Amino acid sequence: MSAPRPPTQARRRAVYRRRRIVVAVLALALLVGLFLGGRAIVLALSGGGESAAAQPLSAADQAVRMELPTSDAAVALRPAGVNESNRIDPEPGEAVWYTGHDRVRPGELGTAVVVGHAEQDGEPDAFADLATITEGERVTITFADGVTLQLDVSDVQVLAEDELQDSDLVWGPQQQTHRTVLVTSDQVEVDGREGHVVVVAELG
Structure with a gap:
């Protein structure tokens, strides 16, 4: 089967952007936690964990x-x-x-x-x-x-x-x-x- 053209770098850039967004969100959660107490950080990280668990596969799965x-x-x-x-x-x-x-x-x-x-x-x-x-x-x-x-x-x-x-x-x-x-x-x-x-x- 003849293969299509090789993939572009667009997907890699998209993944990199998503990682930057995740880092920014966690940093914001830390700042909120400094004002509202440790409980705010726990809740923010718990929410992120639930979101990640909803994904069908992690990056390491094959x-x-x-x-x-x-x-x-x-x-x-x-x-x-x-x-x-x-x-x-x-x-x-x-x-x-x-x-x-x-x-x-x-x-x-x-x-x-x-x-x-x-x-x-x-x-x-x-x-x-x-x-x-x-x-x-x-x-x-x-x-x-x-x-x-x-x-x-x-x-x-x-x-x-x-x-x-x-x-x-x-x-x-x-x-x-x-x-x-x-x-x-x-x-x-x-x-x-x-x-x-x-x-x-x-x-x-």
Whole structure:
């Protein structure tokens, strides 16, 4: 699958700005505490803790494996960009979550893209049965700390190369839901149509 252009520095700048805002808020809480007493600081920090806990993932969390409804064996996950040929090319038996094009990590708010081969060297691979997944089934993602996340399949498509590259469902900048899109790196034939199998799973 041809990868999109590399991500810009915009997201890193946004994260840096958010960190500066957090520091400013904590400094303000400290000043308030000097006037109102220690209790004000405790309340401010407690509120911040609750806000942070509401986030689906901390910065240190990474998805390490995925369970599909079509297989009893879990698929190993790791982060990856594109190779020298500008393609996302997972190793046999694994899938990768794409780190470019401003895609988020699986489980975060936004759209994560996970890519695996349907076959390698003529043998079935990690995403061999992706086309048999149906709407309403569940995909389970496990993170390094043991936390699991279940996503409901909302759409299954077969897209030609150009359709995949232009798909807003895969590459759009949505921030309304926690979405993970599974894509076969190679094109396969499904019901007479050849293309990449695309499975969309979202947090219900």
